[in-house]
Structure formats: C-alpha cells, structure tokens
Amino acid sequence: MADLSKHEPKILLQMKNIHKKFPGVYALKDVNFELRAGEVHALLGENGAGKSTLIKCLAGIYIPEEGEVIVNGKSHIMQSVADSQAHGISVIHQELCLVPYLSIAENMFLGRERNVAGIIKRGQENEEAKKMLARLGLDFDPNTLIKDLSIAQQQMVEIAKALSVKADILVMDEPTASLTDKETEVLFETMRQLKAEGIGIIYISHRMSELFAITDRVTIMRDGQYVGTVNTRETTNDQLIAMMVGRELTQLYFKDEVKPGKVVLEVKDLVSPPFVNGVSFSIREGEIVGMSGLVGAGRSETAHCIFGIDDKYTGEILIDGKPVHIRSVRQAMQNGIALVPENRKEEGLVLINSVGYNLTLTILHEIFRGHPLGNPSRESEEIARHIQELAIKTPTAEQLAENLSGGNQQKIVIAKWLATKPKLLILDEPTRGVDVGARAEIYGFMNELAKQGVAILMISSDLPEVINMSDRVLVMHEGRVTANLSKHELSQETIMLYATGNGGNINAA
Ligand SMILES: Nc1ncnc2c1ncn2[C@@H]1O[C@H](COP(=O)(O)OP(=O)(O)OP(=O)(O)O)[C@@H](O)[C@H]1O
Ligand SMILES: [Mg+2]
Incomplete structure (x- = not known):
C-alpha cells in the first residue's frame, strides 16, 4: 500500500x-x-x-x-x-x-x-x-x-x-x-x-x-x-x-506637501547617560521628522527627556525659540508637547477604566473649565468624535479599555494625546500592532495635523514608514544624531549606514 x-x-x-x-x-x-x-x-x-x-x-x-x-x-x-x-x-x-x-x-x-x-x-x-x-x-x-x-x-x-x-x-x-x-x-x-x-x-x-x-x-x-x-x-x-x-486598499502611504513654518522645537546637546549622549536637532511647524535607529540608539530616551519623563538630563530645550524648563510631564504638556509612548500598556492606558474615560483623561481640565461639575455634553461630544475619527472599534464609550482588541487600545492612546491639541507631537512607534487600514488612518491624521502647523517627531523602526511619511529623517546611533537626511537622500541603505555607525557623523557641528 x-x-x-x-x-x-x-x-x-x-x-x-x-x-x-x-x-x-x-x-x-x-x-x-x-x-x-x-x-x-x-x-x-x-x-x-x-x-x-x-x-x-x-x-x-x-x-x-x-x-x-x-x-x-x-x-x-x-x-x-x-x-x-x-x-x-x-x-x-x-x-x-x-x-x-x-x-x-x-x-x-x-x-x-x-x-x-x-x-x-x-x-x-x-x-x-x-x-x-x-x-x-x-x-x-x-x-x-x-x-x-x-x-x-x-x-x-x-x-x-x-x-x-x-x-x-x-x-x-x-x-x-x-x-x-x-x-x-x-x-x-x-x-x-x-x-x-x-x-x-x-x-x-x-x-x-x-x-x-x-x-x-x-x-x-x-x-x-x-x-x-x-x-x-x-x-x-x-x-x-x-x-x-474586504476592499482594495488605496495607497497606504500618502504624504501631503506642507511648507514648514517657524521652528517649534529646538534641543541643544541633550545628555542623559547611558543612552542620550549629546543630541541636537530642531523641528519646524508643519514638518514630519522621522527618527530612525537601532534598539538602544537612544530614540525613546531622547523623547523621554523632551517630555519630562526623564528629569535628570542636561542640555537645553527651546519651544518657539524660548528656553523652557521641562522636568515633568505636566510641564511638557503646559508647553504644548504630547507623546504617544512606545509602551502603551504601562504608560498610555488605564485598562480598568472605560474607553470614554481614557479618551478624555488628558483634557479633563478643559472640560471642567467654567463647569466645576463637569460638562457631560461637551465630554460625550469629544468622545464620540474620537471614536469616529480613528475608527475605534467598540460597542459603546462605556466599554472597558481592557476589553478592546490590542490595536484598538492603541488607537485610544493616540486619540487621547491628539485631544490635547499639541504644537509638538512625538509619536513613538505609532503603528506597532496596528492593521493596514488603521495605519492609513493614522497617516491621514499626521498629514492633517502637519497642515494645521503641528510639528511632528515620529520615532519608528519601520523603514518604509519612515521613508514615505517623513519630510526628513534624523538617524541616531549610540545616543547621538549621526545624520539629518533630507527627503531626496532617503533610502533604506543610507539610513542603515548611519544607524549602524558606519557612515560616520555627518550631523556633527
Ligand atoms: N472580554 C471581552 N469583552 C468584550 N468584548 C471583547 C472582549 N474580548 C474581545 N472583545 C471584542 O471582540 C472583538 C474581537 O477582539 P480580538 O481581541 O479578538 O481582536 P483581534 O483580531 O485580536 O485584534 P488586534 O489585531 O487588534 O489584536 C473586538 O471587537 C473586541 O472589542
Ligand atoms: Mg489581538
């Protein structure tokens, strides 16, 4: 047989x-x-x-x-x-x-x-x-x-x-x-x-x-x-x-041309050992600046300094040309900065609370302004708008965040920081765990914000994303920015060259 x-x-x-x-x-x-x-x-x-x-x-x-x-x-x-x-x-x-x-x-x-x-x-x-x-x-x-x-x-x-x-x-x-x-x-x-x-x-x-x-x-x-x-x-x-x-997906990456305005963020010689060893760069209104590098290059740690999570760094941070004191997240928010963190479970979401609660967490002070007992209609308006805009899949705003699928939890964190109407938005691996449809939605958002003059710093390990969505790209290696590549210089090979430290440091002053 x-x-x-x-x-x-x-x-x-x-x-x-x-x-x-x-x-x-x-x-x-x-x-x-x-x-x-x-x-x-x-x-x-x-x-x-x-x-x-x-x-x-x-x-x-x-x-x-x-x-x-x-x-x-x-x-x-x-x-x-x-x-x-x-x-x-x-x-x-x-x-x-x-x-x-x-x-x-x-x-x-x-x-x-x-x-x-x-x-x-x-x-x-x-x-x-x-x-x-x-x-x-x-x-x-x-x-x-x-x-x-x-x-x-x-x-x-x-x-x-x-x-x-x-x-x-x-x-x-x-x-x-x-x-x-x-x-x-x-x-x-x-x-x-x-x-x-x-x-x-x-x-x-x-x-x-x-x-x-x-x-x-x-x-x-x-x-x-x-x-x-x-x-x-x-x-x-x-x-x-x-x-x-269930349909043909139209183009995933779409980047609008935006004429950059004045400088929103400037950092000078940020140092916070062991991961941040002298970082300097600036971002203008309407710019989407990608940040590339290998794990351990110091990208998230740099963001943590700018957002006040790390309060022990040395160096200078300027917003709209003025030196600012940022040693806490509150101070960062007061200066118009928002950060969508890499580790959303720990830094981004209150899982045992509702979708609606999480969405309004960052703007409670605004909702209560002039309404000491709260403003339920304004609040539910905001919540409904976010759920719709980011296509968050949830039966109601009362659903607990922990009951949402992984990718939808992620969208809540993004929506919640967008609600603060920042002038500088830092996104750390924004599309990790997000499906292709939602990715396109997030990119659409970035375009929209850039047109409104928001400065965006996008940390990402996804090279096609960095190359297609950025106006220019900062490459980091061992705690320093080794290259500042303009749009026409961008390729996977060039980015990897500087990310591995093999291209030297063309950003050094
Ligand atoms: N314990 C729960 N209570 C209520 N709804 C739930 C629960 N677990 C999952 N859901 C819902 O079931 C649906 C499927 O969720 P599931 O987590 O299986 O999605 P998924 O395919 O794994 O998505 P992702 O790619 O985002 O991880 C979602 O609408 C989610 O909100
Ligand atoms: Mg899942």
Missing part, C-alpha cells in the same frame, strides 16, 4: 463553526480553522477581527457558545487554561503575562515549580531557564527581575517560557510586535526547528512581510467571520490585504 503519510500531514487541531459573543459584540461568527503538524499557520485580520478571541477559545480562557474543537482526533472544548495545557497547547498571549517582581526563572516555572518533597529546587530551575534562554540566543542571568528588562527582552522571556512547556501546538499572538529584525530572525530560526520536530504553530502578526517569511498557510478573518485559507506560496500581499479588509 502506498504510504500516504508524507502527502497527508497529520491534522493537530480543528476548530469548527466557533461562535463567541460578548455584551454588544459578536466576536466570532462561525469561524473555522485547521492546523497541521509541522506547519506555521497565520491568522490574519484587522484590529478587532477576532484573532485573539479565537486563540483564547483554544487556550481555555473563553468557552465558545457554539462549535467544536478537535485536538488530536478527539472533540473537546477546553474548560480552563490547565485543561488546554494538558492537551499540549502552549500560548504566548498578545499581552505579556509575566510577574514584574519575580525573576526570569521564577516566572518560567510559575505554577510548575521544580520541587522535591515540597522544597523548590531553585538551582535546577535556574539551570533549565538558562538553557531555554540560550536556545533563543539570550544570555540573561535567570535571577534578573522581569521589571528590569526592556519590553523586547520581556517578550523574548515570554517566548522562552512558552517553548519550555512540552507542547504539540504553539500559539504566538503578535510575538514580534516589540522585537527588532534581529530578534525576529532568531525567533524564526527557532520556529523552523520546532516545525521540523512536527510541532504546529499558529502565528499572528500585522507585519505582512513576516507572513511571507515564515508561514505555510494563512487563514483570514474579517469582522469575526472566517473569510478563507490560502497557501502562502500561492498568494500575494495585495490578495491577502483585499481578503482582510
């Missing part, structure tokens, strides 16, 4: 006709999904399409109202996280789940401590943790507390933790959102090894190029519904986007 096993890969998982409702939201409507052994299968869809919800139905966090889940040939709806793990499923969630005040090793073995007669064997745990980190090319001390790691490092620990569980099915919900290209490549190498071992991987990412680099198939979802499944090798970027958004 012919051996069919080579041609018919084993099916690890089937999810059939899955339905899941939340109050006011029909999150999953009749969704189907299948995972084979040894494949990387992407889940693709716009923000709020239902990807994370489907994963949570597999992880035992949500129980679907209808539908069937078949794991290794047996029909079984996961009843709890432990139940899901016992069925060989390991999940890296979109929100990091590490405990900040525990060490790397303690986090990795949380709930499954290595012990003998009730005594935890920390030494053994540390050793195993070290091995798992090494697999991802990481050389951390397993005793390091999570709170002392950067977001990208925490993400890598989360991945190492998921890999340490013996699983047949590995789920990764946006594992690369905070990673650089280099870390992503290490992760992909590990994924290739796992594939070869016959493990099936469900992979979620908004970075289209990654889908073509690592996946075998893509299942597309739209508005909680199953759209289709295609072989990655037989599809194109445009086809995937069309399936995802």
Whole structure:
C-alpha cells in the first residue's frame, strides 16, 4: 500500500463553526480553522477581527457558545487554561503575562515549580531557564527581575517560557510586535526547528512581510467571520490585504506637501547617560521628522527627556525659540508637547477604566473649565468624535479599555494625546500592532495635523514608514544624531549606514 503519510500531514487541531459573543459584540461568527503538524499557520485580520478571541477559545480562557474543537482526533472544548495545557497547547498571549517582581526563572516555572518533597529546587530551575534562554540566543542571568528588562527582552522571556512547556501546538499572538529584525530572525530560526520536530504553530502578526517569511498557510478573518485559507506560496500581499479588509486598499502611504513654518522645537546637546549622549536637532511647524535607529540608539530616551519623563538630563530645550524648563510631564504638556509612548500598556492606558474615560483623561481640565461639575455634553461630544475619527472599534464609550482588541487600545492612546491639541507631537512607534487600514488612518491624521502647523517627531523602526511619511529623517546611533537626511537622500541603505555607525557623523557641528 502506498504510504500516504508524507502527502497527508497529520491534522493537530480543528476548530469548527466557533461562535463567541460578548455584551454588544459578536466576536466570532462561525469561524473555522485547521492546523497541521509541522506547519506555521497565520491568522490574519484587522484590529478587532477576532484573532485573539479565537486563540483564547483554544487556550481555555473563553468557552465558545457554539462549535467544536478537535485536538488530536478527539472533540473537546477546553474548560480552563490547565485543561488546554494538558492537551499540549502552549500560548504566548498578545499581552505579556509575566510577574514584574519575580525573576526570569521564577516566572518560567510559575505554577510548575521544580520541587522535591515540597522544597523548590531553585538551582535546577535556574539551570533549565538558562538553557531555554540560550536556545533563543539570550544570555540573561535567570535571577534578573522581569521589571528590569526592556519590553523586547520581556517578550523574548515570554517566548522562552512558552517553548519550555512540552507542547504539540504553539500559539504566538503578535510575538514580534516589540522585537527588532534581529530578534525576529532568531525567533524564526527557532520556529523552523520546532516545525521540523512536527510541532504546529499558529502565528499572528500585522507585519505582512513576516507572513511571507515564515508561514505555510494563512487563514483570514474579517469582522469575526472566517473569510478563507490560502497557501502562502500561492498568494500575494495585495490578495491577502483585499481578503482582510474586504476592499482594495488605496495607497497606504500618502504624504501631503506642507511648507514648514517657524521652528517649534529646538534641543541643544541633550545628555542623559547611558543612552542620550549629546543630541541636537530642531523641528519646524508643519514638518514630519522621522527618527530612525537601532534598539538602544537612544530614540525613546531622547523623547523621554523632551517630555519630562526623564528629569535628570542636561542640555537645553527651546519651544518657539524660548528656553523652557521641562522636568515633568505636566510641564511638557503646559508647553504644548504630547507623546504617544512606545509602551502603551504601562504608560498610555488605564485598562480598568472605560474607553470614554481614557479618551478624555488628558483634557479633563478643559472640560471642567467654567463647569466645576463637569460638562457631560461637551465630554460625550469629544468622545464620540474620537471614536469616529480613528475608527475605534467598540460597542459603546462605556466599554472597558481592557476589553478592546490590542490595536484598538492603541488607537485610544493616540486619540487621547491628539485631544490635547499639541504644537509638538512625538509619536513613538505609532503603528506597532496596528492593521493596514488603521495605519492609513493614522497617516491621514499626521498629514492633517502637519497642515494645521503641528510639528511632528515620529520615532519608528519601520523603514518604509519612515521613508514615505517623513519630510526628513534624523538617524541616531549610540545616543547621538549621526545624520539629518533630507527627503531626496532617503533610502533604506543610507539610513542603515548611519544607524549602524558606519557612515560616520555627518550631523556633527
Ligand atoms: N472580554 C471581552 N469583552 C468584550 N468584548 C471583547 C472582549 N474580548 C474581545 N472583545 C471584542 O471582540 C472583538 C474581537 O477582539 P480580538 O481581541 O479578538 O481582536 P483581534 O483580531 O485580536 O485584534 P488586534 O489585531 O487588534 O489584536 C473586538 O471587537 C473586541 O472589542
Ligand atoms: Mg489581538
């Protein structure tokens, strides 16, 4: 008899006709999904399409109202996280789940401590943790507390933790959102090894190029519904986007010409060791200035000085030509500065409060001005306007922020800072985790603000974004601006040259 096993890969998982409702939201409507052994299968869809919800139905966090889940040939709806793990499923969630005040090793073995007669064997745990980190090319001390790691490092620990569980099915919900290209490549190498071992991987990412680099198939979802499944090798970027958004997407990048006005921001010789080592630049009204560089180049840290989060820097900041004293976020806001932070979960959102509360948080003083008891109609007007303008997907303004999809939480943070009507807007990785449609909306906003004379500093690791949306680009390397490139000088190669320090410093006075 012919051996069919080579041609018919084993099916690890089937999810059939899955339905899941939340109050006011029909999150999953009749969704189907299948995972084979040894494949990387992407889940693709716009923000709020239902990807994370489907994963949570597999992880035992949500129980679907209808539908069937078949794991290794047996029909079984996961009843709890432990139940899901016992069925060989390991999940890296979109929100990091590490405990900040525990060490790397303690986090990795949380709930499954290595012990003998009730005594935890920390030494053994540390050793195993070290091995798992090494697999991802990481050389951390397993005793390091999570709170002392950067977001990208925490993400890598989360991945190492998921890999340490013996699983047949590995789920990764946006594992690369905070990673650089280099870390992503290490992760992909590990994924290739796992594939070869016959493990099936469900992979979620908004970075289209990654889908073509690592996946075998893509299942597309739209508005909680199953759209289709295609072989990655037989599809194109445009086809995937069309399936995802349900229409042809008009041009993603669109940059209006704006004649720059007077200088809004000037910084002179900012220093805050170890990441900021003498930064000087200026931005004019109506300008969108990109800021490029590798992780650790000091871009976010420079923004933290200008926004008063870092209050220990030396150097000078001038707004509208006048030196200003900025040693707190309040002072920065008083000077007309807004910052959309890189780490939105910690710096940007109050998750346990409503969408509306978060949207008006930065302008409460305005709403209360002349209305000591508040001004409900003005407030709901503002909220409704933001929800509509940024197309935030939420049933009502009363929904808790934590119930929104990852990308929609992001839009709230952007909207909330726009509400302050800044003269200088600093965006730190503005489109991270945002789907292509919402990206276009955010770019449209930047254009609009630039036309109104707002000066915009856009920190971004996404080179096509930086090149297409900026009037000029500052490149940083080791805490200094190494190049100030005008529009016609922009290319990926030139930016990388200065970002790696190989182009010297053409910005030095
Ligand atoms: N616990 C919840 N309560 C209420 N609504 C929820 C809850 N969890 C998710 N939703 C809603 O279900 C829909 C699908 O959300 P989900 O998080 O699955 O989207 P997603 O595809 O993962 O999006 P993203 O790309 O932004 O992460 C959204 O409208 C979201 O607001
Ligand atoms: Mg999600």
